[in-house]
Each structure stands twice: as structure tokens, then as C-alpha cells.
Amino acid sequence: MLDKKLYDMPHNTDMAWCPGCGNFPILNIVKMALSELDIPPQKAVICSGIGQAAKAPHYLRVNYFNGLHGRALPPAIAIKAVNPKLTVIAESGDGDTYGEGGNHFLHTIRRNPNIANIVHDNMIYGLTKGQASPTSEKGLKNPLQPAGVIIEQFNPLAVALACGATFVSRAFSGDIVQTKEIIKAAIKHEGYALVDVFQPCVVFNKQNTYQWFKEKTYYVDENYDKTDKLKALEIAFDLERLALGVIYQVTGKPTYETLVREGDAPLYETKTNQKELENLIDAYK
Amino acid sequence: MKRFSGDISLVFGGAAGMGVRTVETLLVAVLKREGYNVFACKEYMSRIRGGSNSTSIRITNKKRTAFVNRIDFLFAMDRDVIAHLQERITKDSVVLGERERICPSTDGLGRVSDECCVIDVPFARFARELGNPIYTNTVTVGVALGILRADEKFFEEYLREHFTRKGEEVVKNNISAAQKGYAFGKHIAYHEGIEVHLTKNKAVANEILLDGTKALGLGALAAHCNYISSYPMSPGTGVLTFLSQHGKDFGIVVDQAEDEIAAINQGLGAWYAGARAMVTTSGGGFDLMAEGVSLSGIIETPIVVHIGQRPGPATGLPTRTEQADLNLVLYAGHGEFPRAIFAPGTSEEAFFVMQQAFHIADKYQIPVFVLSDQYFLDSVKSLPRKNLQNVKSKNYIIKTAADYKRYVLIDDGVSPRGVPGYGEGLVGVDSDEHDEAAHITESDAVRKAMHEKRLRKMLGVCADAIAPTEIGDPKNANTLVVVWGSNRGVLEEALEILAHDDMAGLHFCQIYPLSKKTKKLLAKKKIVVLENNFSGQFANLLKSEYGVKIWRNLLQYNGSPFAVEDVVQRLKRLL
Numbered sequence: 001m002l003d004k005k006l007y008d009m010p011h012n013t014d015m016a017w018c019p020g021c022g023n024f025p026i027l028n029i030v031k032m033a034l035s036e037l038d039i040p041p042q043k044a045v046i047c048s049g050i051g052q053a054a055k056a057p058h059y060l061r062v063n064y065f066n067g068l069h070g071r072a073l074p075p076a077i078a079i080k081a082v083n084p085k086l087t088v089i090a091e092s093g094d095g096d097t098y099g100e101g102g103n104h105f106l107h108t109i110r111r112n113p114n115i116a117n118i119v120h121d122n123m124i125y126g127l128t129k130g131q132a133s134p135t136s137e138k139g140l141k142n143p144l145q146p147a148g149v150i151i152e153q154f155n156p157l158a159v160a161l162a163c164g165a166t167f168v169s170r171a172f173s174g175d176i177v178q179t180k181e182i183i184k185a186a187i188k189h190e191g192y193a194l195v196d197v198f199q200p201c202v203v204f205n206k207q208n209t210y211q212w213f214k215e216k217t218y219y220v221d222e223n224y225d226k227t228d229k230l231k232a233l234e235i236a237f238d239l240e241r242l243a244l245g246v247i248y249q250v251t252g253k254p255t256y257e258t259l260v261r262e263g264d265a266p267l268y269e270t271k272t273n274q275k276e277l278e279n280l281i282d283a284y285k
Numbered sequence: 286m287k288r289f290s291g292d293i294s295l296v297f298g299g300a301a302g303m304g305v306r307t308v309e310t311l312l313v314a315v316l317k318r319e320g321y322n323v324f325a326c327k328e329y330m331s332r333i334r335g336g337s338n339s340t341s342i343r344i345t346n347k348k349r350t351a352f353v354n355r356i357d358f359l360f361a362m363d364r365d366v367i368a369h370l371q372e373r374i375t376k377d378s379v380v381l382g383e384r385e386r387i388c389p390s391t392d393g394l395g396r397v398s399d400e401c402c403v404i405d406v407p408f409a410r411f412a413r414e415l416g417n418p419i420y421t422n423t424v425t426v427g428v429a430l431g432i433l434r435a436d437e438k439f440f441e442e443y444l445r446e447h448f449t450r451k452g453e454e455v456v457k458n459n460i461s462a463a464q465k466g467y468a469f470g471k472h473i474a475y476h477e478g479i480e481v482h483l484t485k486n487k488a489v490a491n492e493i494l495l496d497g498t499k500a501l502g503l504g505a506l507a508a509h510c511n512y513i514s515s516y517p518m519s520p521g522t523g524v525l526t527f528l529s530q531h532g533k534d535f536g537i538v539v540d541q542a543e544d545e546i547a548a549i550n551q552g553l554g555a556w557y558a559g560a561r562a563m564v565t566t567s568g569g570g571f572d573l574m575a576e577g578v579s580l581s582g583i584i585e586t587p588i589v590v591h592i593g594q595r596p597g598p599a600t601g602l603p604t605r606t607e608q609a610d611l612n613l614v615l616y617a618g619h620g621e622f623p624r625a626i627f628a629p630g631t632s633e634e635a636f637f638v639m640q641q642a643f644h645i646a647d648k649y650q651i652p653v654f655v656l657s658d659q660y661f662l663d664s665v666k667s668l669p670r671k672n673l674q675n676v677k678s679k680n681y682i683i684k685t686a687a688d689y690k691r692y693v694l695i696d697d698g699v700s701p702r703g704v705p706g707y708g709e710g711l712v713g714v715d716s717d718e719h720d721e722a723a724h725i726t727e728s729d730a731v732r733k734a735m736h737e738k739r740l741r742k743m744l745g746v747c748a749d750a751i752a753p754t755e756i757g758d759p760k761n762a763n764t765l766v767v768v769w770g771s772n773r774g775v776l777e778e779a780l781e782i783l784a785h786d787d788m789a790g791l792h793f794c795q796i797y798p799l800s801k802k803t804k805k806l807l808a809k810k811k812i813v814v815l816e817n818n819f820s821g822q823f824a825n826l827l828k829s830e831y832g833v834k835i836w837r838n839l840l841q842y843n844g845s846p847f848a849v850e851d852v853v854q855r856l857k858r859l860l
Binding site: 016041042043045047050055057058061062063064065066067068071073074075076077078079081082083085086103104106107260261262266267268270271272273276277280281282284285 | 491492493494495499503506507509511512514531534535536538539540542543544546547548550551552553554555557558559560561562576577580584670673682704705706707708709710711712713714715716717723724725
């Protein structure tokens with residue numbers, strides 16, 4: 001267990017989140033998770049896209065790749081393959097991960113890289129001031145759709161399961177201990193791990209509030225069979241009662257890094273086999 | 286009586302799937318082994334079966350690397366190729382085809398043109414006699430070798446090498462097919478009075494045979510590329526395929542990306558973590574990568590992107606050639622940041638320039654582009670092994686100290702690059718404007734300083750720019766013909782044919798930034814720029830960089846490479 005202070009930024013760090021934002025507890029939980037798992041800042045990399053959630057890596061001491069909107073997952077895949085000894089976390093919001101980054105979401109899951117994908121799901125676009133996100137409920141009134149969202153709500157858990165995700169979970173930023181345990185499990189999981197973290201957006205989402213989440217959510221119990229995919233899908237399709245916890249996990253599936261390369265030495269340590277290259281060139285005689 | 290001396294053009298054409306490519310591969314390899322200078326260049330349709338594709342194989346005394354319109358021998362593997370290539374068939378062309386294939390009617394081989402010589406050659410019949418139409422290609426190559434009076438033994442050796450794994454029966458049949466074809470070829474040559482005089486060179490026999498794709502692929506290996514993520518797109522896919530085939534032997538991570546946006550973002554993630562990554566694509570795929578290019582610019586993370594150009598806009602002609610993406614590559618990615626662009630014109634340049642691209646990308650932490658085109662990627666030629674030059678690689682990654690700052694403001698603009706997990710420090714990169722510690726900033730003063738730091742790197746990139754190749758005597762000639770990328774061979778040959786003291790050439794294998802020497806070379810000259818696009822993109826770049834007047838633009842944008850004859854004619858009119 002490492003000292004949690006290792007991850008703390010200087011006291012006067014300006015944090016660009018609104019008072020009461022769910023991002024604060026999630027940030028704290030990630031620091032606790034890393035410290036409890038003995039992962040020092042130097043050995044962790046957080047990849048994020050753009051949005052309020054995606055600012056998270058700036059607010060703890062860690063290596064980070066804060067890239068483009070929707071594009072946190074591709075760099076995460078590459079970083080993990082290049083240096084498998086690093087703990088790689090992809091962390092962004094629901095719009096970034098499921099909207100702009102939708103294609104990467106689908107195909108990253110198929111690869112099963114050993115990364116934890118923490119999605120701050122506040123069911124709205126916060127930084128751009130209140131438009132609907134893919135996970136917004138149908139009917140949610142917002143600046144672009146004054147009559148309410150007219151299309152189907154995106155179901156990340158169901159989609160992840162359909163793509164073959166080996167770890168699917170949901171959490172709630174209001175429950176610190178439980179969320180911390182879920183995120184720790186996700187980081188420890190050997191393969192792609194989705195943690196869709198519900199959080200309120202106090203400024204722009206007046207519908208899915210802290211209270212709303214408290215009432216709608218429940219935890220799957222300890223006897224729940226995490227390996228039952230059909231049960232997990234059933235749970236994922238239930239929009240009335242929103243399950244929290246690890247709803248699906250299988251182990252033993254090969255991770256992408258083990259499929260695309262040998263060993264786990266960082267690629268900056270390897271040198272081209274000159275002899276091999278000479279032989280290859282000679283083969284073109 | 287037909288006499289061919291020093292330069293012969295053999296064209297093979299047929300429907301996709303008939304084996305045009307196979308014939309090219311076999312013939313070119315065998316001729317090179319015997320010591321002939323060969324240059325093969327293919328054109329093909331965007332389909333898997335049917336249509337009409339052809340390959341033009343030149344055999345020359347002097348090494349040549351340019352396309353000619355002239356067809357000395359057309360091996361018509363089907364009927365459609367004749368109509369397809371009719372512009373290139375003249376009374377001096379000899380057309381060889383199988384009666385039953387190229388003209389089913391009983392009145393003999395239909396008239397291709399009233400004057401040219403048409404010869405009935407039983408390619409497929411011979412194959413059937415050996416039990417399988419699959420031997421048709423071997424017969425065809427045999428016929429060609431017979432006409433050329435080449436040495437049979439090289440072909441038999443090659444067939445043995447390549448078909449041993451399929452069993453002795455297959456080897457034997459192929460050799461018989463070759464012999465049948467060869468005997469017939471010799472017979473035709475004798476009967477029609479065809480004489481071919483070509484010199485062989487022992488040195489050529491020991492050369493290596495490469496197309497542009499392989500030259501670039503080998504260059505990437507020599508550059509220690511160890512990561513590639515790409516989405517297949519003609520004609521850029523070949524480099525991806527090449528690196529995947531050798532991935533295991535060279536420890537390269539090969540990823541087939543779900544889209545081009547993933548590809549470039551993976552590449553940047555890979556470099557961030559300490560790998561050496563490249564991406565390969567074509568214009569349309571590169572369009573999608575623009576934001577990624579911009580990302581590279583602000584996070585100051587290297588990336589090498591190969592773009593195999595083809596005619597656009599949009600889908601355009603997927604399998605043909607053009608040089609119209611220069612402007613795209615020059616300006617892609619919103620905002621301002623340094624970049625470099627290379628455009629090799631020979632296999633040696635491709636091998637060298639790919640290494641240089643990785644070196645410059647790494648040294649200056651910028652996006653670097655390598656532009657090629659379908660004509661370059663698919664042309665096959667031989668070169669001496671020793672011509673492949675290695676670029677000395679240097680390691681630019683540092684071990685980070687505890688107080689490491691990724692974007693420290695520094696004189697030459699190049700902040701030392703650490704990678705995560707290597708040292709005590711933490712490495713962050715940020716697509717927002719950022720301070721020295723890579724954290725988001727809105728300070729206009731920091732923005733100004735950071736922006737200037739990034740753009741200051743351009744001074745170094747310019748200092749390292751490769752000077753153009755001089756063809757002939759550009760210092761003393763009054764008219765300079767300027768080319769870039771794949772047009773080096775055609776210009777060299779055209780200028781040699783014209784042999785005019787007052788006209789010389791310049792070839793640029795680095796097109797951005799331009800070497801300092803360029804200004805002096807262009808000063809006070811009549812400048813002609815020859816390129817495969819409509820707007821004269823490189824001419825415009827020279828104008829905007831140096832304020833020079835362009836005297837003439839020689840342009841072509843029909844999907845085909847410049848032919849030597851056309852360039853000679855067009856340059857002659859300028860003299």
C-alpha cells in the first residue's frame with residue numbers, strides 16, 4: 001500500500017470542475033485504488049480524451065496522454081502493447097467514449113487489451129453546456145432538442161457484452177467504497193475492463209441527479225454469477241432498475257499484447273536485428 | 286524482319302485473375318538473374334476478376350526507370366486488352382495471342398490494326414496438353430524468353446526453386462510448359478525474322494529486385510520501425526502487408542486499425558511510450574487523420590505517415606496514379622506546427638528517405654510524411670545491393686529525473702523527450718495548450734511562448750533538409766525542369782534523349798521544407814515544373830517559398846504515369 005499523498009497534486013492546483021461535481025469523488029477513488037494496489041505514479045498511464053472527465057489525469061500525479069475527443073482508447077492500446085509493464089487506464093466521459101469514440105469502443109473491446117476503461121457517465125455533455133449524450137434518457141430536454149431526446153438511449157453495458165468484453169461493471173460516484181473496489185477489480189483484471197461510473201452533473205443534468213441515481217440503482221448480490229453472459233445482458237437491458245457492481249467477468253482470455261508481441265520488455269529497449277535485415281534484403285536477389 | 290536493339294518493351298495484358306501479375310513476377314525475376322536490366326510497371330482496374338490489366342516490361346542495355354508508351358510485343362492474354370491498349374499499339378508492334386481467345390471467329394485473328402503483325406500463339410493449348418490451364422502463365426513466359434533468345438536455364442532454375450514445395454510433378458510440368466513455350470518463341474522469332482540485341486551484365490545478375498513498396502518497407506525496418514497500425518487502402522496497403530509478413534522476425538507490433546483515426550492515434554500512443562511507429566494510407570484515409578496530425582503537432586510526439594497517392598477526389602481511381610495530395614499533406618491538421626515531407630524517386634531514395642523520416646520525426650518531435658504514388662509503389666526494378674544506404678540512428682529518448690518537465694522552454698525548441706516508466710519523472714502530453722509541465726493553461730503569455738517554441742523547431746528541420754538531385758548541369762543550363770517523387774526516372778531519360786546543353790533537371794526527394802540550396806539553384810532560370818496533378822502544386826510551393834516565376838507547367842492527371850515519349854515531345858516544344 002503506497003501513500004495516497006504520492007498521487008496528490010500541489011495544494012493550489014486549480015481544478016476546473018464545478019463544486020459538487022461527481023468527478024471529484026471519482027478522482028479520489030482512482031488515487032486510492034492506485035495506492036492500495038501498490039502502483040506508483042511512474043508506473044501508471046492515464047489516457048483521456050476531451051471533456052470535463054478527461055481533465056482527470058491533470059489532477060493527480062501520474063503519466064498521462066490527454067489526447068483528442070473520442071480518441072483515448074487507441075493510444076491506450078498502443079501504450080500497453082509497447083510497454084506491458086505499465087498500468088494503463090483509459091478515462092473519459094460518456095460522450096467521448098460512446099459517441100465520438102464509438103468505433104474505438106467497439107473494436108478495442110474486441111482486442112481485449114489489458115486496460116481499465118473508466119467512463120464518467122453523467123448522461124449529458126457538460127463542457128459544451130448541456131447537449132444530450134449517447135446515454136441521455138429518451139425525452140431529456142436539452143438546448144439542442146427542446147422537445148427532448150428523440151432517439152434510443154445507448155446501452156454501454158449491453159454493447160460491451162456483445163463485443164466480447166471480459167469485464168463489465170457499473171458504479172456510482174456517490175458510493176466511495178464500493179466504487180473503489182470495482183475500480184480496483186477492473187485494474188487487476190487481465191484484459192479489457194469497463195467501469196461505467198454514474199455521476200451527477202450538478203449544472204446541466206437536472207434529471208439524473210444524485211437522488212435519482214440513489215433511487216434507481218441497486219447492487220448485484222454476492223451470489224451473483226459473474227460468468228453468466230445472458231444474465232448480464234438481461235441486467236444490462238433493464239432500464240428501470242440499474243444494476244451496480246461487476247455484472248460480468250471471465251478470465252483466461254488472451255490479452256491483445258500477448259497476441260501481437262513476444263514478452264513484455266518495453267519496445268524502446270529492442271534493437272533491429274541487423275543480420276535478419278541483411279538476409280531479407282539478400283532474399284530479393 | 287524486325288530488329289530490336291538496346292531497348293525493348295514487352296506488354297502483357299489480360300483480365301484480372303488471368304495471371305498478368307504472375308507473368309510479370311516470373312519474367313522479371315528470370316531476366317534479372319540472367320543479367321538484363323528490367324523495369325516493370327503495372328496498371329490495373331479496381332476489381333478482382335474481369336476487366337483489363339496490363340504490365341509493361343522494359344528490357345534495356347542502359348538501366349531505365351521510366352514508362353514508355355511504345356509496345357514492341359503485346360502478349361494478349363485475352364481480347365479486351367487490345368482495345369484497352371489500342372492507343373499504344375502501332376504498325377511496328379507485334380501482337381501475340383491465342384486465336385481461340387482473342388478472336389473466336391474462324392476467319393483468323395481479327396484485325397487489331399490493318400498493319401501490325403499478329404501472331405497466333407497456343408498459350409493455353411500448350412498448358413492443356415500438360416494437363417492443366419494453370420500452366421498457361423509459364424508457357425507465356427517461356428514464349429517471351431524464346432523470342433528474346435534468353436537462356437532457358439535461369440527459368441528452369443527459378444521454376445524448380447519456386448515449385449519444389451508443390452512436388453516434383455508440378456516442377457516437371459512447369460519446366461515442360463516453359464520448354465514448350467520457349468521452343469515456340471524461338472520458332473516465332475525465326476519465322477518472323479525477329480532479332481533482339483540486348484546486353485547482359487553480370488553485375489545486374491547480382492542485384493536485388495524491388496518494387497517501391499518493398500523499398501519503403503525495408504527502409505522502415507532499417508529505421509527500426511517496431512509499431513504499425515493502419516487501415517487497408519490502395520495503394521498504401523502493401524507497406525502494411527510487408528511489415529506484417531516480417532513482423533514476427535523483427536518484433537514489430539502490427540495492428541489492423543478499425544479506422545484511420547484509430548491508426549494515427551495508436552501511432553502517437555506508441556511513440557509516446559517509446560516505440561517507433563508508422564502509419565500507411567492513401568489520400569482519402571489521410572483526410573481522416575488530419576486531427577491526429579494536429580495532435581502530433583501540439584503534443585510534440587513524432588509520427589511517420591506514408592501516403593501512397595492515387596487520383597481523387599474522394600474514391601477517384603483507386604488503383605491508378607497521381608501526385609495531387611501535396612497540398613493536403615502540406616496543410617493537413619488545423620493550427621500551426623512544423624512538419625517535413627519526403628517524396629522518393631528511386632528505390633535507393635525510398636530506403637534512405639524512410640529512415641530519414643523516422644530520424645527527423647524523432648529528432649524534432651514532429652509529424653513527417655513520405656509521399657509515394659501507385660506508379661512508384663508498383664514499379665519493379667533492380668539495383669545494386671550496396672546502393673542501399675543506412676542512416677545512422679541516434680537515440681533521442683532520455684531517462685527522466687524526478688522534476689522532469691515534458692515541455693521545458695528551450696532555445697532550439699526541442700524539449701528532451703522522456704517516456705513513461707523510464708526514470709523517476711512523470712511524462713504527460715496534452716492536446717490542450719499547456720505549460721512546461723504539460724498541464725492545461727489559458728495564459729496568453731504561456732501560449733505565446735509554447736507556440737513559438739514549437740515553431741522554432743522548424744529552423745532545425747530546415748537545416749537538415751536534403752538538397753535536390755541535379756540532373757545534367759543545372760548551374761549552367763538556362764532552362765531547369767523540376768520534378769518531385771516518382772518522376773525522377775522519366776526526367777533523367779528524357780533529358781538524356783534531348784541532350785540539350787541548355788536544359789537540365791532537378792529532382793526533389795524532400796519537398797518540405799526545401800533545402801537552402803534550392804533558392805540559388807532556381808535563381809535566374811526558366812523554370813519548368815513537371816508533375817502529375819492539375820494545379821501545379823509543387824510549382825505553387827516553389828512560387829510561395831521563393832517568389833520565383835514558373836515559366837511552364839507540364840501536367841498530367843489522367844491516372845497514368847508520364848511516358849518518356851510524351852515528356853520528350855513536350856520538352857522539345859519548349860526548346
